[in-house]
Amino acid sequence: MNERNHVLKVGIADLKIAKSTEVLRTSGLGSCVGIVIYDLSMKLAGMVHVMLPDSTLSKRESFNALKYADTAIAILYNSLLDNGARKCFLKAKIAGGAQMFSFSSNSDMLSIGNRNVEAVLSLLKQYKIPLISSDVGGNSGRTIEFYPESGILKIKTVNLGVFEI
Amino acid sequence: MTNIHHLTSYQLDILKEIGNIGSGNAATALSKLLDCRVDMKVPAVRLLSFDDTMEMVGGPDEIIVSVFLRIQGEAPGSMFFVLSPYQAELFVQQITGNSDLSFKGPPYDEIALSALHEIGNILSGSYLSALSDFTSINMQPSVPDLHIDMAGAILTQGLMEISRESDFAIIIDTTINDQDSDNETIEGHFFLLPDPESFEKIFTALGLDDQ
Numbered sequence: 001m002n003e004r005n006h007v008l009k010v011g012i013a014d015l016k017i018a019k020s021t022e023v024l025r026t027s028g029l030g031s032c033v034g035i036v037i038y039d040l041s042m043k044l045a046g047m048v049h050v051m052l053p054d055s056t057l058s059k060r061e062s063f064n065a066l067k068y069a070d071t072a073i074a075i076l077y078n079s080l081l082d083n084g085a086r087k088c089f090l091k092a093k094i095a096g097g098a099q100m101f102s103f104s105s106n107s108d109m110l111s112i113g114n115r116n117v118e119a120v121l122s123l124l125k126q127y128k129i130p131l132i133s134s135d136v137g138g139n140s141g142r143t144i145e146f147y148p149e150s151g152i153l154k155i156k157t158v159n160l161g162v163f164e165i
Numbered sequence: 166m167t168n169i170h171h172l173t174s175y176q177l178d179i180l181k182e183i184g185n186i187g188s189g190n191a192a193t194a195l196s197k198l199l200d201c202r203v204d205m206k207v208p209a210v211r212l213l214s215f216d217d218t219m220e221m222v223g224g225p226d227e228i229i230v231s232v233f234l235r236i237q238g239e240a241p242g243s244m245f246f247v248l249s250p251y252q253a254e255l256f257v258q259q260i261t262g263n264s265d266l267s268f269k270g271p272p273y274d275e276i277a278l279s280a281l282h283e284i285g286n287i288l289s290g291s292y293l294s295a296l297s298d299f300t301s302i303n304m305q306p307s308v309p310d311l312h313i314d315m316a317g318a319i320l321t322q323g324l325m326e327i328s329r330e331s332d333f334a335i336i337i338d339t340t341i342n343d344q345d346s347d348n349e350t351i352e353g354h355f356f357l358l359p360d361p362e363s364f365e366k367i368f369t370a371l372g373l374d375d376q
Contacts, residue, residue, distance in 0.1 A: 012215040012321065013332070028225030028317015031325070051215075051321065051328050059329050067328060100322050101233065101310045112325055141318025143226055158228060158314050159271050 007145075010034070010047045013067040015076055017046045017083055024146040029096035031113035033069065033120050033136070036093045036146045036153060037076055037129060039085035045148035046080050048072040052112065053119030069119040077127055092129045093153045093165065094120055095144045097136040113137065133165040169212060169335050169364065176364075177210050179371055180337050183296060184208030188339035188355050190295035191288045198287065199259060199343055206340040212333055215324055221338070222247055222354070225317025230268065232285025233322060235307040236293065240363035240370075243323030244293065244306070245356040246285045250313065255351050257281055268313065282311040292355055300370040323358045330361040 008016040010026040018024045024047040026034045031051075038045035048066060055068040065071035080090065097117035117136045124131055135142070135155050145154040156162045172180075188205050196203040211221075219225040230253040232246040248256065250268040257277045258264050266277040286309050297304040312319050327334045335358070342352040359367065 012219075012317075013328075014216075028219060028315040028321070030315075030318030030321050032321055051325070057329050060331075064332050067332070098318065100312065100314075100318060141315035143315065143317075 010049050012049055013051055013064050013072075015046060015048045015066050015072065015079070017044070017079055018146075018148050019044055019083075020149050022148065024148070025144065027143045029142045029144065030098050030100045031096070031116060033094055033096040033116045034142075034144045035069075035073065035076065035120055036144075037073075037080055037090055038092075038146070038148060038151060039080065039089045040091065040148075040151045041089050042085055043148045044080065044083055044085050045146055045151075046076045046083075047146055048076050050116065050120070053115045069116060069123060073120070073123045073127065077129075090127075090129045091132050091151070092124050093133050093146070093151075094124075094131065095135045095142050095153065095155055095165075098138050098140060098142070100139060100141070135165055169331065169333065169361065172212075172335075176368060176373065179368060179373060180210045180335070181208045183299070183367065184210070184337040184339040184355070184357065186299050187292035187296045187357065188341055191292040191355065192341045194287055194291040195284075195341060195343070198284070201343050203341055203343050205342075208337060208339040211336045211338060213336055214333055215321070215328070218320055218324065218334060218336065219317050221336070221356075222316045222320070225315060227316045228313065229316045229319060230281065230311075230313050231319045232282065232289055232309045232311050233319065234289055234293075234309040237305045237307065238303040240300075240302045240304060240359060240366040241326070242357060242359035242363050243326070244289055244358070245320065245323060245354075246289050247354045247356060248352075252351050252353065253281055253313075256284065256353075259351070260284065271313075273313065278311060282309065285309055285311060288353070289355070292357075296357075300367060302366060302370050320356075323356070326360045327358065334358055335364070 007023045020043040026049045097113040143156045192203045337357040
């Protein structure tokens, strides 16, 4: 994938904002979801890598807000606006939410991929951010790169190689 | 509640001993399977952030071969047996005696996958049964799942339960490798990730009262 431009790595439960020729990358998404919200007219984009659908799942009072879809999207939305993005131009692309493991188990933590995607979709609706494209579900890991300049999201999987959405 | 950030050196020793007993038993099973000597390294107990967990096997993008199982029962947790694709290839070739089997790229050979699944099953099963006997804690492994994919995608599955509590995971890491001088050595990692609530159970079961 991209080696030329300045790449900002987004870790697990992490948020990065990028402009113009910079590239946002998050690696090894399984059931986690990579959410990109961008304003193409400003060539401005932000990416979060969330693990769990809802902050009510937290067993602690204080937690890393970027771990949960609901709190992470709120932070992402606000930091984009702080950086000058305009509400009505915001668009989103998402990838991830795979069902990595096939066995059934009492722990519903293992079907978390679907729940993550559902949560993200309903949150985007709530914020009135149109979802332009997505590559979710399946059962393989993804590495994704977003280019704020073109609005392209590149996805790499082990089985399918690299493609763009 | 045991605070995983402040484990005493005695508690850490107990976790190391758990890794020792589990992988010792798995090493014996592997030794019988391969009919050669199998060595193991001193277990390491690590407290890692989620991103650092991925770095342990070469980064979230690294392709790994992993057998994953969830442990259910009194002390739930996750367990991985991890190999590099190259190591997995050597492993399967030695066991089946078929040197054509490869894990270079998909689609993978059915026989190779099946053999690997079974090896993972035997090894992780012997690890867990030793652990269960030693601690007298009832542990039921799920059916193991074999994956060849990015480390990030695989290992985060073991972090899900933990992530509701904390941003760090305690990982009991043990390495076994065969010492057959004719061939290249095969090295496999066991990662045991107890869920946060399990630490207290483990310590209590081994006679260490939590203050």
